[in-house]
C-alpha cells in the first residue's frame with residue numbers, strides 16, 4: 001500500500017472525521033467487523049459503479065493478491081478499512097468473479113490486529129508444495145504481504161487450504177525484514193520463474209525495487225536492486241514484474257512501479273519499464289519513464305497470477321488518487337470510497353515509428369455485461385451529431401466505440417470528434433475529444449461537474465495526450481462510463497485514461513459530434529447499455545449480501561487467449 005506513514009493516516013482520519021459517516025478507528029479489528037460472512041453492501045447509490053468493483057462499505061485502496069484459480073475463478077483482494085471511509089486499520093478484503101465484471105463479495109480474508117495492519121502484497125499458487133504447507137493438494141494458496149506496525153514494515157506469509165477464502169498465519173513470520181530494519185519496505189509481488197520464486201518489493205523512500213529469490217517462499221535471498229529509474233516522486237510503491245507478450249515478437253519482461261506522491265499531474269500514478277529478466281536481474285530497454293494512464297485515477301495496479309502461459313496478462317488498478325481519495329463525496333453520502341478500474345488485457349508493442357515501446361491495455365472481454373442489442377449505432381456519421389437518451393439503461397453504465405477509417409495521410413487530416421455525457425436535469429457533463437490535425441491531441445474534461453471539483457484544488461479537471469495518427473488512416477476510441485468513472489482507450493489501448501467524477505444530477509444523455517472531417521473519412525459509432533452486475537445480485541431489500549454460502553459457484557469460463 002501507500003501511506004506516507006501511519007501518522008499521515010491518523011491525520012487524514014482526523015481531517016475527515018467531520019465528513020465521515022462512520023467514526024474512524026485505527027485499532028479495534030473486532031469492532032463489529034464480521035469474520036464469518038461478507039459485509040453487506042448497498043450498491044444503489046447514484047455514484048456506485050455498476051460494472052466496476054467497489055467495496056460493500058467504507059474505504060478501499062490497492063488491489064492485492066490478484067490470482068486466477070484452477071477452476072476459472074478470479075480472486076481480487078484489496079486494501080480495506082472496514083470501519084471508516086478513510087484509510088487506516090488495513091485488512092485484506094476479498095471478492096471473486098467468473099468474468100472480472102460480476103464480483104461476489106467474500107468474507108474478509110486477512111484481518112488487521114490491534115497493533116498491526118495488513119498492507120499490500122500478492123498471492124501465488126504453490127502447485128509443487130515448495131512451502132511444505134500442502135501435503136494433500138496442488139492448489140495451495142500462499143499470500144505474501146507487508147505487516148505494518150508503528151516500528152517496522154516486515155513481510156509475512158499466510159497459507160490457505162481452501163483456495164484463498166481463509167488463511168493461516170505462518171508461525172515463523174516474518175519471512176523477510178529489511179537490513180537494517182525499515183518502516184518503508186513494502187508491497188511484495190511474487191512470481192514463479194523457471195525453478196524459483198521471485199519477489200519484487202519497494203524500499204519506498206530509497207527509490208529501490210529489491211529483487212529477492214526463494215526456493216520455498218520462506219527463505220528469501222537478496223538478488224539485485226533496480227534503483228532510481230524513471231520518475232521518482234516521493235516514494236516507490238507496489239512494484240510488479242511480469243512476462244509480457246510483444247505483438248509480432250518474442251515476449252519481454254515488464255517492471256511496473258507506482259509512485260506517490262509526485263505524479264506529473266499530482267499525487268499517484270503508475271509507470272512501467274519494458275526490459276529483460278534472467279531470474280535475478282531486471283534491465284530496462286532504455287532510460288525512459290512511460291506512464292500507464294494519462295488520467296489521474298489509476299494507481300497501484302497488479303497483474304493477476306496463475307494465467308495460462310498463452311494468455312495475455314490481466315491488470316487491475318485502484319481508480320483514485322491519494323490527493324483526494326479520502327475526501328470524495330461518496331464517503332459522507334453513500335458510505336463507501338473508491339472503486340477498481342476495469343480489468344485490462346495487456347501486451348507490449350514496439351513500433352519503429354515515433355511511438356516506440358508502449359504497454360497496450362484494453363478492457364477485458366466485455367461481452368458478458370453488454371445488453372443484448374446496442375442502444376444506438378451509426379455507420380457513417382459525416383459532419384454530424386449522434387444524440388441518445390440513455391435514461392432507460394438502469395445501470396447508467398455504457399460502452400461506446402467510434403471507428404474512424406479512411407483518414408488521409410497525416411498532414412492532410414482535418415476536423416474534430418467530440419463526445420459528451422450530460423445530465424438533462426442539471427446540464428452537468430463529462431466530455432472528451434480528438435483533433436485529427438496537428439499533434440493529434442486527445443482531451444478529457446470533468447470540469448463541468450458540480451460539487452467536488454469546485455472545492456478540491458487537487459481534483460485536476462482536464463487531461464490530454466498526443467495520440468499520433470496510425471499510418472493506416474484509422475483511429476479508434478472506446479470507453480466505458482459507469483456513473484462516477486469514465487475510462488477511455490485510444491487506438492485499441494495504445495493510450496488510456498481513467499477519471500472519476502461526482503455529478504449532482506444523473507447523467508442520461510450521450511452525444512457524439514464530428515465537424516470539419518475530410519470528405520472521404522468514415523466515422524462509425526456504437527453505444528451499448530451495460531448490465532448492472534450488482535443489481536443482479538441484490539436481495540429483495542436491495543442489499544448485496546455476497547457469498548453467504550459455501551465458496552466458488554458457477555461454471556468455469558474460458559480465459560481469453562490471443563495468438564501473437
Ligand SMILES: *[C@@H]1O[C@H](CO)[C@@H](O)[C@H](O)[C@H]1NC(C)=O
Pocket residue numbers: 125126127128130192194195
Ligand atoms: C512445478 O514443478 C514442475 C516440474 O518440476 C515445474 O516445471 C514447474 O515450473 C513447477 N511450478 C511451480 C509453480 O512450482
Ligand SMILES: *[C@@H]1O[C@H](CO)[C@@H](O)[C@H](O)[C@H]1NC(C)=O
Pocket residue numbers: 129131132133134135136137
Ligand atoms: C508437502 O510438503 C510436506 C512438508 O515437506 C510433506 O510432508 C508432504 O509430503 C509434501 N507433499 C507432497 C505431495 O509432496
Ligand SMILES: *[C@@H]1O[C@H](CO)[C@@H](O)[C@H](O)[C@H]1NC(C)=O
Pocket residue numbers: 069070071139162163164551552
Ligand atoms: C475447484 O473445483 C473442485 C471440483 O469441483 C473443488 O473440489 C475445489 O474445491 C474447487 N477449488 C476451489 C479453489 O474453489
Ligand SMILES: *[C@@H]1O[C@H](CO)[C@@H](O)[C@H](O)[C@H]1NC(C)=O
Pocket residue numbers: 111112113116118147156169170171172173174
Ligand atoms: C503472524 O504471526 C506473527 C508471528 O507470530 C505475528 O507477529 C503476527 O502479528 C501475525 N500476523 C497476523 C496478521 O496476525
Ligand SMILES: *[C@@H]1O[C@H](CO)[C@@H](O)[C@H](O)[C@H]1NC(C)=O
Pocket residue numbers: 179180203206208210224225
Ligand atoms: C539494495 O537496496 C537496499 C535499499 O536501499 C540497500 O539496503 C541494499 O544494500 C542494496 N543492496 C545492494 C546489493 O546494493
Ligand SMILES: *[C@@H]1O[C@H](CO)[C@@H](O)[C@H](O)[C@H]1NC(C)=O
Pocket residue numbers: 278279280281
Ligand atoms: C543475470 O544477469 C546478471 C547481470 O547481468 C548477471 O550477473 C547474472 O550472471 C545473470 N544470471 C544468469 C543466470 O544468467
Ligand SMILES: *[C@@H]1O[C@H](CO)[C@@H](O)[C@H](O)[C@H]1NC(C)=O
Pocket residue numbers: 377378379380381382384385
Ligand atoms: C447516421 O448519421 C447520418 C448523419 O446524421 C444520417 O444521415 C444517417 O441517416 C444516420 N444513419 C443511421 C443508420 O442512423
Ligand SMILES: *[C@@H]1O[C@H](CO)[C@@H](O)[C@H](O)[C@H]1NC(C)=O
Pocket residue numbers: 247248349350351353355468469470471
Ligand atoms: C504498431 O505496430 C503494430 C504491430 O506492428 C501495428 O499493428 C500498429 O498499427 C502500430 N501502431 C502504430 C501507431 O504505428
Ligand SMILES: *[C@@H]1O[C@H](CO)[C@@H](O)[C@H](O)[C@H]1NC(C)=O
Pocket residue numbers: 416417418433513514515
Ligand atoms: C470539439 O471540442 C473542441 C474543444 O472545445 C472544439 O474546438 C471543437 O469545435 C469541437 N468539435 C465538435 C465537433 O464539437
Ligand SMILES: *[C@@H]1O[C@H](CO)[C@@H](O)[C@H](O)[C@H]1NC(C)=O
Pocket residue numbers: 382383515516517518519520521
Ligand atoms: C465536413 O465538412 C467539411 C467542411 O468543413 C467538408 O470539407 C467535408 O467534405 C465534410 N465532410 C463530410 C464527410 O461531409
Ligand SMILES: *[C@@H]1O[C@H](CO)[C@@H](O)[C@H](O)[C@H]1NC(C)=O
Pocket residue numbers: 377378379401402403524525526
Ligand atoms: C469497430 O471495429 C470493431 C473491430 O473491427 C468491430 O468489431 C466493431 O463492430 C466496429 N464498430 C462499428 C460501429 O463499426
Ligand SMILES: CC(=O)N[C@H]1CO[C@H](CO)[C@@H](O)[C@@H]1O
Pocket residue numbers: 135136137161
Ligand atoms: C482437501 C484436504 O484434505 N485438505 C486438508 C489438507 O491438509 C490440511 C493440513 O493437514 C488439512 O487442514 C486440510 O483439511
